[in-house]
Amino acid sequence: MEIQKLLVNSEIAKAYLTKNTNNRRPKKAHILRLSNDMKKGIWKEDTAEMIKISKNGNILDGQHRLMAVIDANVSIYFHFALGLEEEVFSVLDTGSLRNASDSFFISGVKNSNTIPSIITLNNSLKKGNKDLHIGKDKKLSNNELLDIYNENNIFWDDIATKTMRYYQSFSKILSPQIIGGFYSVVKEISTDKSDKFMEEFCTGMDISNYSINLLRNAFIKDKMSNRKMQIDMKLALIIKAWNFYNKGVNTKVLKWDSNIEKFPKIDILI
Numbered sequence: 001m002e003i004q005k006l007l008v009n010s011e012i013a014k015a016y017l018t019k020n021t022n023n024r025r026p027k028k029a030h031i032l033r034l035s036n037d038m039k040k041g042i043w044k045e046d047t048a049e050m051i052k053i054s055k056n057g058n059i060l061d062g063q064h065r066l067m068a069v070i071d072a073n074v075s076i077y078f079h080f081a082l083g084l085e086e087e088v089f090s091v092l093d094t095g096s097l098r099n100a101s102d103s104f105f106i107s108g109v110k111n112s113n114t115i116p117s118i119i120t121l122n123n124s125l126k127k128g129n130k131d132l133h134i135g136k137d138k139k140l141s142n143n144e145l146l147d148i149y150n151e152n153n154i155f156w157d158d159i160a161t162k163t164m165r166y167y168q169s170f171s172k173i174l175s176p177q178i179i180g181g182f183y184s185v186v187k188e189i190s191t192d193k194s195d196k197f198m199e200e201f202c203t204g205m206d207i208s209n210y211s212i213n214l215l216r217n218a219f220i221k222d223k224m225s226n227r228k229m230q231i232d233m234k235l236a237l238i239i240k241a242w243n244f245y246n247k248g249v250n251t252k253v254l255k256w257d258s259n260i261e262k263f264p265k266i267d268i269l270i
Contacts, residue, residue: 002082003050009075013066016051020059026067033141034068038076042143050081052088060084103142109149111160114176116145118159121181123148125235128265159184162195166202170216173223174234182238189268197245201238211244214254236264243267 006012037043051062059066062078069076100116109115123140140148149156163180170179179202186194200207207213218237222229236256244251246267256264 001084004080004082005077006080007075007077008066008069010070010073013069016053016059016066017063017070019057020063020066026063029139030064031067031071033139034064035071037141037143038068038072038074040144042147043076044143045077046079048079051078052081052084054084054086056086058086060086060088100142100145103146104149107146109153111157111164114160114163114180115149115156116142117177118163118180118184119145119148119156121177122184125181125185125266128263155187156184159187162198166198170202170219171223173219178231178234178238182235182242185266186242189266193246197242201241209241209245209248210250210252211241211254214251215241218254232258232263239264239266 008016034043051065052060054060065076065078100120101112104112104116120140159180160176163176163183166179166183167174167176179198183194183198186197196208197212199205200209200212201215204216215237218229219234222234233256236258237254240254240256243264243266244254
């Protein structure tokens with residue numbers, strides 16, 4: 001086996017891929033995520049992840065990276081392991097993939113288990129997307145999540161710390177992702193108002209708007225029910241309660257009907 005560091009452009013990648021004859025089916029979403037990182041200049045080189053080529057020139061590992069180079073039309077340095085036996089293909093890529101929490105932990109982020117999911121929901125809510133299970137080609141990559149965190153790490157660390165306190169205060173009825181994702185959006189609108197809303201909502205103390213009572217009761221009831229609310233319903237009710245609270249409107253009804261209503265937008269009026 002021979003190790004080489006080579007600069008690969010789209011033409012060189014195409015040449016290697018002509019012998020990509022015995023590989024798994026390429027995953028378009030994965031290629032697009034890699035390509036986006038390359039286009040944005042956040043692709044990490046010198047990670048010791050090899051593109052593996054057999055003695056016969058067949059690609060054993062690395063087809064997605066080579067296809068991403070073509071899609072991004074950039075030049076990237078890769079380390080190649082050349083001259084491998086064809087038989088090693090059967091034991092490649094059998095380990096678990098590194099998720100966002102792994103990447104944050106490796107980067108030394110204290111709240112690595114919660115911050116990536118909080119940022120993900122923050123991003124979805126800002127785009128008006130109620131669904132966390134968005135297409136994988138639109139999902140933020142680990143590098144993109146880390147970049148967002150590093151741009152304002154003090155903010156995200158504070159969000160994560162308070163999220164866990166709110167999570168405990170509300171008896172773990174809502175996930176840290178839902179609490180932190182929503183809280184991080186309204187925190188950017190108004191620090192004082194968002195903190196007060198979350199304190200009332202999660203602790204049940206000194207409630208100043210009846211919509212918060214309705215919201216708490218809905219989630220407590222859901223906790224005891226065998227038929228659980230979908231995440232879009234939970235988010236819609238939280239957003240509606242915030243909007244009532246933000247406008248100082250007391251309501252006796254808090255509901256959302258997805259059949260006749262659009263997913264609500266977070267009110268930015270202060």
